Amino acid sequence: ETGVTQTPRHLVMGMTNKKSLKCEQHLGHNAMYWYKQSAKKPLELMFVYSLEERVENNSVPSRFSPECPNSSHLFLHLHTLQPEDSALYLCASSQEGLSSYNEQFFGPGTRLTVL
Amino acid sequence: SQQGEEDPQALSIQEGENATMNCSYKTSINNLQWYRQNSGRGLVHLILIRSNEREKHSGRLRVTLDTSKKSSSLLITASRAADTASYFCATGFQKLVFGTGTRLLVSP
Secondary structure: OEEEEEEOOOEEEEOOEEEEEEEEEOOOOOEEEEEEEOOOOEEEEEEEEEEOOOEEEOOOOEEEEEEEOOOOOEEEEOOOOOOHHOEEEEEEOOOOOOOOOOOOOOOEEOOOOOO | OOOEEEEEEEEEOOOOOOEEEEEOOOOOEEEEEEEEEOOOOEEEEEEEEEEOOEEEEEEEEEEEEEEEEEEEEEOOOOOHHHHHHEEEEEOOOOOOEEEEOOOOOOOO
């Protein structure tokens, strides 16, 4: 266990559904991330939150909406997704600071299938 | 971008053999990290090497860094079936950029 949990682990949804992915970190970190991992593609950074403020939005379609209510929790709200959005969604956290080197701790991921 | 590219894409070896994976990147870095991912799971941080370091060891792992060639290698010695996984290098600070990974298969 890395100290980062994600729920649900598996999710199947239709294109008209609205669902949310949840991530929680128990490490006292101050930065959290969402990544998308599709088959045969590099891991894609979607969003970065540092001190609960979004500092990176990597050209992600608006059907993905992140929320970071506090430093321990991160959500990814999904609506009107497309089949090509099917992927493994990974959450990560890290401790940012002048003396840190941004080792990231990953959750187990949510396997999303969009029908 | 500082995209890491791993080589080879796939590697198949027998238990007890050594496995070497390489990573190349494009721009100057402060550090380079290696991560491991078991099938369909999250990534696990293995080792970080700073730009002023040339070699680093952790257990059966040995990482080298050649900033003049913008490349790094990960060596796993005396491999075990449990080492079967994908291995990724990553560069960057807040925004890590990962390569496509090397899929390692260690057969008993």
